[in-house]
Amino acid sequence: MTDLDLSSAHARLRASNPLIQCITNTVVQQFSANVLLAVGASPAMLDHDADAAQFAHLAGGLLINFGTATNQQFLAADAAIEAVTADAKPWVLDPVSIGAADFRTTRIRRAAAAGPTAIRGNASEIAALAGAGAGGRGVESTDEVDAVLPAAADLARATGAIVAVSGARDAVVAHIDGVDHVARIDGGHAFMPLVIGTGCSLGAVTTAYLAAVPPAGTSSQAGPAGVGALERFTAVVAAHAHFAVAGEAAATGALGPGRYAMNFLDALFTTDDDRIARSRVAVTAA
Template sequence: MTTLDLSAPHRRLRERVPLVQCITNTVVQQFSANVLLAAGASPAMLDHEADAAQFARLADGILVNLGTATNHQLLAAEAATTAASGARTPWVLDPVSYGGVDFRSQHIARLARSGPACIRGNASEIAALAGQGAGGRGIESRDEVDAVLDAAGVLARRSGSVVAVSGPTDAIVAVDPDDAQSLRVARVGGGSPLMPLVVGTGCSLGALTAAYLGASADDPFAAVVAAHAHFAAAGEDAGRDSAGPGSFAVAFVDALHAVTADRIAAVDVTVPAGAGGDR
């Protein structure tokens, strides 16, 4: 195994306080905003097509999550991502429920071809987007992370994005910039079994990933891994003394704020030899 130093992305996040434009699920907007504030970023929930493109040129990172997509959000996502491409602003695509219904899936597939810095979803969403699965049941995954690593690699090569697969142990996959024939893979353990019982944890992880990318766009792989490690550390810490999902949600936001570079370094992050390495 090799190691990955995540202290630099965390330091940049706290120093730069990246501005993150969130075009996201209406169910989780407040929770996602609080997650960003607690972790050290600045949220902006601008999701109307009239000003989405203009604001995308000001933002440091962008999240597109069409979990409860409205016509305004669909148009805003198209406008913001087009502007982001021109401004070289990193953006994250969360392919919520891809493969479940056709209209949503068509929009997500088009966005996946539009240059996201990261595509982050559950195992079933990633497999389906790579053309190797049918998708999940609503927002729930039918697949395990290890079973879709090959699909994640296919999607990473096709899209040029860092692909993050969420599960009990997250997997982050990207094409090696020094060797296009190789993939970089990192696994991030930790978190808490209570996390899937709180609406918004997955969606807000996409927002935090956009924040880390906005602060460390020069190394997107390390930025995405650091975001997942920050989340895992907070989940693990919050879960220790929480009585259930309700108290966990409050403790989790507090824990995100308390996470330090040393705490992130203690997270179970592994990078197999030959699949990445020290920078």
């Protein structure tokens, strides 16, 4: 339980059906699209440099993931990031494959410096991006979430982004009005990392929750500058809570990752506001 209003974050996502542009790796495109549909968002995977920016102006949010990036995708990402930045719309960077090779590490660092609303990765990826680790080997995590928390907080301060670390117990870190907010989310299942795309699609869903946050000044909670930041933090935590809840429910009847993946899509779909509100989330601010 938490004081964050995760239930409303979920309700807003379902109500707004945001269009999410994903410039993402081809391994997880199908799964990410199905995940977005299951949570009530609309996926669009346009990634051509000739029109990615034009499309980004239509989208509600943008996900960048360079796991199998092509030159076309690198150029499309540059243009789309510019477009959503100009529109003050949220975008999320998934640093998957950082540290694996110099070329893509350079491009990922460049994207991180462009001001993402949120950065979501596993522990080794976040450590690598923060300069505190060697990076991952593909989509796997070798570091632990707890160990990487200080690096995640540094990264949040340095970039202004909300930083989310996926693992057995997820963490979401944000630096708001000089205070470090840390949410820890329990849930999921050991089968989750055996289904390709569960991490990458969480980046897509994080984008969808952020896209459903009301624009500044329109919120019912309008007030000091930090309110928008807190709503974005809540959105990122809600995305992780949604996955944690569905990831736990998906284990029912699953003997392995095949059935689990199917159940997971169904659980994402059937999870409602009330269930999200009862997710196991602990928040500290210091």
